Amino acid sequence: MSELAEILEPTEDSIVKIVAALSLGDVVALPTETVYGLAAIVGDGTALRKIFEVKARPLLDPLIVHVLNLPSLRDLVDVDEKCFDRVRLLADAFCPGPLTFVLKKKKSVPDIISAGKKTVAIRMPSHPIFREVLRRSGPLAAPSANPFGYVSPTRAEHVRTSMGDKISHILDGGPCEVGVESTILDLSGKRFSILRPGAITAEMIGNVLGEEVEPYRPFVAADPSAPGMLKQHYSPHTKLRLFQKSVKEIIPDFWENSTQNSAAIYLSRKEMEPQRMAIGKEKHIFWLSEDGNLNEIARNMFALLRQLDTMQFDSICCQVPKKDGIGIAVGDRLSRAAAKF
Numbered sequence: 001m002s003e004l005a006e007i008l009e010p011t012e013d014s015i016v017k018i019v020a021a022l023s024l025g026d027v028v029a030l031p032t033e034t035v036y037g038l039a040a041i042v043g044d045g046t047a048l049r050k051i052f053e054v055k056a057r058p059l060l061d062p063l064i065v066h067v068l069n070l071p072s073l074r075d076l077v078d079v080d081e082k083c084f085d086r087v088r089l090l091a092d093a094f095c096p097g098p099l100t101f102v103l104k105k106k107k108s109v110p111d112i113i114s115a116g117k118k119t120v121a122i123r124m125p126s127h128p129i130f131r132e133v134l135r136r137s138g139p140l141a142a143p144s145a146n147p148f149g150y151v152s153p154t155r156a157e158h159v160r161t162s163m164g165d166k167i168s169h170i171l172d173g174g175p176c177e178v179g180v181e182s183t184i185l186d187l188s189g190k191r192f193s194i195l196r197p198g199a200i201t202a203e204m205i206g207n208v209l210g211e212e213v214e215p216y217r218p219f220v221a222a223d224p225s226a227p228g229m230l231k232q233h234y235s236p237h238t239k240l241r242l243f244q245k246s247v248k249e250i251i252p253d254f255w256e257n258s259t260q261n262s263a264a265i266y267l268s269r270k271e272m273e274p275q276r277m278a279i280g281k282e283k284h285i286f287w288l289s290e291d292g293n294l295n296e297i298a299r300n301m302f303a304l305l306r307q308l309d310t311m312q313f314d315s316i317c318c319q320v321p322k323k324d325g326i327g328i329a330v331g332d333r334l335s336r337a338a339a340k341f
């Protein structure tokens with residue numbers, strides 16, 4: 001495909017067009033509340049393979065299936081009543097929303113989705129446009145719509161920039177509200193565990209279940225329970241380095257050296273702006289939120305990393321938020337993004 005993908009406004013005509021493309025075996029980019037996804041119909045093996053090709057994603061990295069509601073989820077899994085009761089409890093509390101369940105799969109779920117595992121990851125997204133497509137298309141497999149390993153997309157334009165030459169349609173649903181990928185909760189074993197942190201934390205899940213949930217453990221090499229959770233991921237091309245309180249932890253002369261061509265991302269504008277104004281280093285300083293709100297930080301993180309990645313800095317230095325709520329997920333993505341440098 002040589003022309004760049006068309007970005008479609010979220011109208012009835014666009015939804016009809018998108019659903020027709022899916023049913024003809026195409027892959028399309030759709031907005032979700034977490035990040036933009038690259039979707040294909042669950043039963044269409046050729047389209048599923050195309051997802052891996054477009055993303056250059058290894059086949060051992062399984063896909064998340066997106067469904068409209070609990071009955072559709074149940075159609076795909078082979079779980080006992082007790083397990084399903086837990087899913088129901090959590091779904092009542094958090095779904096539709098950014099929570100993915102890993103459950104024993106039915107044989108009918110294609111192996112390419114589960115990377116040959118006996119489990120499948122499923123979630124019910126809340127984005128109204130994605131839901132409207134799901135209502136008409138049935139379950140969709142949809143990983144994030146970015147080239148494998150690169151920063152996730154939270155705007156339609158991000159998808160067009162990084163894979164617009166490989167797909168034909170991107171449905172625009174505006175900027176993603178959550179901004180980081182869903183929490184992945186493994187309910188398939190004896191102990192319940194978080195495989196990937198997101199907006200819904202282990203504590204929130206434990207409170208609803210009234211049972212212990214193993215909090216997220218940062219990447220353990222070759223952990224077979226979390227295929228695809230690679231130490232290096234979400235990386236910009238520009239070198240990324242992390243700091244806790246001040247960029248001086250990694251670049252001691254950041255403020256003094258006028259030839260320094262690094263960008264610093266701080267978490268809060270309020271904390272940063274007085275210092276920036278006093279020193280006059282405007283074009284090198286950025287922030288993720290007005291006053292440190294973690295949801296705002298999560299919502300803006302990937303977009304700012306992508307923006308700075310086009311600005312020819314030698315390096316990007318980013319402040320890491322506290323390990324609280326969605327801050328755990330932001331810290332996880334940032335440390336993976338910085339891991340290759």
Ligand code: AMP
Nearest residue numbers: 062063119120121143144225227228229
């Ligand atoms: P993405 O859709 O790009 O956000 O990535 C999906 C991630 O979900 C994969 O990289 C895996 O880490 C995880 N995942 C999907 N299916 C399973 C499964 N059956 N068991 C464990 N983790 C899974």
Ligand code: MG
Nearest residue numbers: 143144152181
């Ligand atoms: Mg991804």
